[in-house]
Amino acid sequence: MKKVLIVDVESLVNRFLEARLKREGFSVVFATDGQQALILIQDQKYDLILVDLMIPNVAGRELIMEIQRNPLNSQTPIMVLTSLSSDELIVDVLASGVKDYIMKPFSVNVIVAKLKQLTELSMDIN
Amino acid sequence: MILNALSSDTLCASLFSNYPEIIRVAAFVASFTFILIILTLIGIFYHRVKHGKMVRLSTLAEGEIIEELNDHLFLFDSVTDIPEADMNAIVDKLTVLKNKNDVFGQSMADVLIHLQTNLTGSFDNIISSTFSRLKLRKFTLNRLRSSFWFLRTKGLNEVHEMQDGHALPVVYELVNDRNPDVRVAAYTVLIKMKTRYCFDFLSNEKEELSEWHLIVLGDAVTATENADIPDFKNYLTGTNKSLIILSVRLIVAYLQFNAIPKLLLMLDNEDEQLRNQIIIALGKLAAGNVEERLIGKYDEETDRNKSAILFSLGQIGSGKSLNFIVEKFLEAGDFAIMKSAASAIFAHPGDLKDQILQSLTTVREDHLAMLRSFS
Numbered sequence: 105m106k107k108v109l110i111v112d113v114e115s116l117v118n119r120f121l122e123a124r125l126k127r128e129g130f131s132v133v134f135a136t137d138g139q140q141a142l143i144l145i146q147d148q149k150y151d152l153i154l155v156d157l158m159i160p161n162v163a164g165r166e167l168i169m170e171i172q173r174n175p176l177n178s179q180t181p182i183m184v185l186t187s188l189s190s191d192e193l194i195v196d197v198l199a200s201g202v203k204d205y206i207m208k209p210f211s212v213n214v215i216v217a218k219l220k221q222l223t224e225l226s227m228d229i230n
Numbered sequence: 231m232i233l234n235a236l237s238s239d240t241l242c243a244s245l246f247s248n249y250p251e252i253i254r255v256a257a258f259v260a261s262f263t264f265i266l267i268i269l270t271l272i273g274i275f276y277h278r279v280k281h282g283k284m285v286r287l288s289t290l291a292e293g294e295i296i297e298e299l300n301d302h303l304f305l306f307d308s309v310t311d312i313p314e315a316d317m318n319a320i321v322d323k324l325t326v327l328k329n330k331n332d333v334f335g336q337s338m339a340d341v342l343i344h345l346q347t348n349l350t351g352s353f354d355n356i357i358s359s360t361f362s363r364l365k366l367r368k369f370t371l372n373r374l375r376s377s378f379w380f381l382r383t384k385g386l387n388e389v390h391e392m393q394d395g396h397a398l399p400v401v402y403e404l405v406n407d408r409n410p411d412v413r414v415a416a417y418t419v420l421i422k423m424k425t426r427y428c429f430d431f432l433s434n435e436k437e438e439l440s441e442w443h444l445i446v447l448g449d450a451v452t453a454t455e456n457a458d459i460p461d462f463k464n465y466l467t468g469t470n471k472s473l474i475i476l477s478v479r480l481i482v483a484y485l486q487f488n489a490i491p492k493l494l495l496m497l498d499n500e501d502e503q504l505r506n507q508i509i510i511a512l513g514k515l516a517a518g519n520v521e522e523r524l525i526g527k528y529d530e531e532t533d534r535n536k537s538a539i540l541f542s543l544g545q546i547g548s549g550k551s552l553n554f555i556v557e558k559f560l561e562a563g564d565f566a567i568m569k570s571a572a573s574a575i576f577a578h579p580g581d582l583k584d585q586i587l588q589s590l591t592t593v594r595e596d597h598l599a600m601l602r603s604f605s
Contacts, residue, residue: 116292116341117348123300211351213307 105131106223107148111141111167112156112185124212130219138162142170149176151223156185157197165200172201181222185210284333291330291337298324299341299360309355321363328364339369339388347391361392374400379409386415390422398425405431414443418450424457432465432473439472447476452483463489466496475507482514490517497527506535513542521551528558537570544574549582556586560593568600576604 108130112118122132133148135141137160145153153171157164164184171177184197187208194205203222206215246254302320306312312320328335339361346357361367373385374397382404389397404416413435420428439447451457463486465477481489493508509527512520524539531539540558543551552575559571575586587601 115348116296116344119293119296120300120304120345120349123296124304127300209348209350212304212349212353213351 105129106151107131107133108219108223109133109135109141109144109148109150109153111135111138111154111159111164113137113159121212121215124216125219128216128220130223136160138164138167141167145171145174145177150180152181152183152219153177154183154185154219157188157193158186165197168197168200168202181225183218183222287333288337288340291334292341295324295327295334295338295341298327299345303356303360304353306356308352309359312356317359317363321360324360324364328366335366336369338364339366342366343370343388343391358392367392367394367397370394370397371400374404379407379412382407382409382412383415386412386419390419393423395423398423405434410437410439410443414439414446417447421447421450421457422454424454428457429460429465432462432477433468435470435473438470439476444472444476444479448479448483451480459484461488462486463492466492471501471504474504478504478507478511482511485515487515487517490515490520494520494523497523502532502535505531506538509535509538509542513538513545516546521546521548525551525554528554533564533567536564537566540567540570540574544570544577547578549578552578552582552586556590559597568597572600572604575601 106129108125110118110122110132112134114134114136118134122134125132133144133150135144139161141153141155141159142162155164155167155171159167162170164186168182168184171180171182181203182201184202184205185208186193186197186205189207197205204218206218246257249257302323303312309317324338328338342357342361342364346354346361349357370385370388370392373381373388376382376385386401386404388394389401398420401416401419404412405420407413407416413431417428417431417435420431451459462477462480462484466474466489468474478493480486481493490512493512496508497505499505499508509524512524521543524542528536528539536558540555543555555571555574559568559575562568562571576583578586587605590597590601593601
C-alpha cells in the first residue's frame, strides 16, 4: 500500500480526499501543521508528500526544504497544493525540486491521477 | 429565578430597614447587580454547552454524510454515469439521513455547498443535482430570510455557489436590503449568475460603498467568464462617487478606450480622489494623446495627484514627456513625487531610459540613491 502524507489544515474537502484516496488503495496520514509534519517525517518513509504552502507553524517552503534534508524522505516526491496563482511562486517552487503542483480548488479525480502517477514513478525509481 | 431575586431584594430591604435610605438603595443596587451577573454567567454557560453540543452533533453529521456521499455517490465520475434507479436509491438514503434532525439537514446542505465551492471537475454536477433532489434549497432560503445580516450574506454566497436560479427572486429583494454588505453580496450574485440587469446597481445604488466593496464587485465582474459587459462610460455621470470609481476601474480592466474623451473631461472634476483615479486610469490605458493634458494639469494638482500624473506618464512611456519627468524629478522635494518620477523614467523603453540616465551625471545624493533603488 502506498503511503501518502498530506500536510494541510483540517477541512471537509480533506476528509473527503482522505476517504477517496483510501478507496484508491493509498494509506493516508494527515498532518494539520508544519510542526506535526516534521515529527511524522522523522519516523516514517512516505511514497509521496502533499504539502499546502499555507500551513500553520512552519512555512510550506521551509517544510519542503526540511523534507529534502530528511534522510528517510529526501527522495520522496513532493507535490504542492496552493491557492496562490502567482507564476513566480510556482516557478520558484518547481525549481526547488517539487515534482508537481495543484491549484485550489482542485478536482479530486485530477489529484488522485497525479498522486498515482507520482507514486508509481517513485516506486520505479526505487 | 425572578422570585428568588424578589425575595432576596425583600430580604435586603428587611435587613437594611434600620439603615439610612442611601445605604438601602446601595444594598438594593448591589444585590440586583449580583443577580444580574449570576444570570449572565448562567446564560453564557448554557450557550457554550449548547454550542459545544451543536458542534459535536454537526461533526458527527458531517462524518456520516461524507461517508454516505463517498460510498454511494462519488463512486461515479459524472451525474450522467449514475443510473436513474441508483440515483433514486442514493437520494432516498440521504433523505433518511437529512430527516434525522435539523442539524443533519443543515449539515448536509453545508457539506454539499462546501464541496461545490472547493472542488472542481466532474463532481460539480453530481453535487448540484444531489442538492436539488434533496430539496436542500430551503436551508439557503432560510438564511436569505434571516434577521441576521451575516446569515443573509452567507445565503447569498450559497445561491451563487449552487447556481440556484430559483432563489433569484429573493436575491432581487435583497438588492434593497438596509445593510450594504448584503446589498453588495446580492449584486455579486447577480453579476456572477449573469442575470439580465446585473449592472443596474451602478446607477441605482445610493450609498457610497467602501473600498472593500469596490474590490469585491470589481473581482466579481472580472472573474465572471463570458459576462455581457456594458459600456462603463455610461455610468460615469452618476452621483455616487464610489460607483464612478468602480466604473473607471472597469473601463481600465476591459480596455474601453472609447471612454477616454469622457475621462479627460472629468479631469476637471472638483473631487480630488476621483481625479486621482482618472489620472491612474489614463496611464493604465496608455492613452498617448492625453500626455499634454496631464502635464497641463500638473501644477494645479495636489502632491498625491502630481505623483499619479508622473506615474501615468511613465506608464504611457512614449518618450514625449521624458524631459518634463526629468525636470520634475530634479526639482522634487517631496519623496513620493521623486519616487514616481524615478519610476516613470525607468518605465520608459531601454534606449530612452539609458540616454536620460547617462545625462544625469551631476545630481544630488538623494536623487542618485533613488535612481539606484530602481536600477
